[in-house]
Amino acid sequence: MNKLVKGMALGVMGVATCFLAGCATMPGGIAPSSTPLEGRSYQILGYTAATDSSVKLFGFIPVSGGNHIRDAVRSAARKAGGDALIEVTVEAYDQYWILFSRHITRVDGIAIRFTK
Numbered sequence: 726m727n728k729l730v731k732g733m734a735l736g737v738m739g740v741a742t743c744f745l746a747g748c749a750t751m752p753g754g755i756a757p758s759s760t761p762l763e764g765r766s767y768q769i770l771g772y773t774a775a776t777d778s779s780v781k782l783f784g785f786i787p788v789s790g791g792n793h794i795r796d797a798v799r800s801a802a803r804k805a806g807g808d809a810l811i812e813v814t815v816e817a818y819d820q821y822w823i824l825f826s827r828h829i830t831r832v833d834g835i836a837i838r839f840t841k
Contacts, residue, residue: 748818748820749821750816751818751819752816755813757812759810765839766840770836770837772805775800775831777800797832806836807836809839813834815830
């Protein structure tokens, strides 16, 4: 009987531990461009995406740098060799693990390069 109780306790603890991990997605926003385009001509380079994230130990002790949309936008544009993005969408999601959590911002768009 004692082994049965210990086994059940271990099972309950195992299931409870599973609930300490998870994921959540939050909608962000949509923008026509990441910079003003009025009166400027540009060349379309193609689809690009990038992320920026921050990691926290135990969910509140910062381990990495900040999570900024502007850094993800710059990274996505540079990745494609562009100056800016059009048809921009942003979304964020969180990953929760037992010892740490990670907040990620993802930017998608079409990279453009301004022409003279």
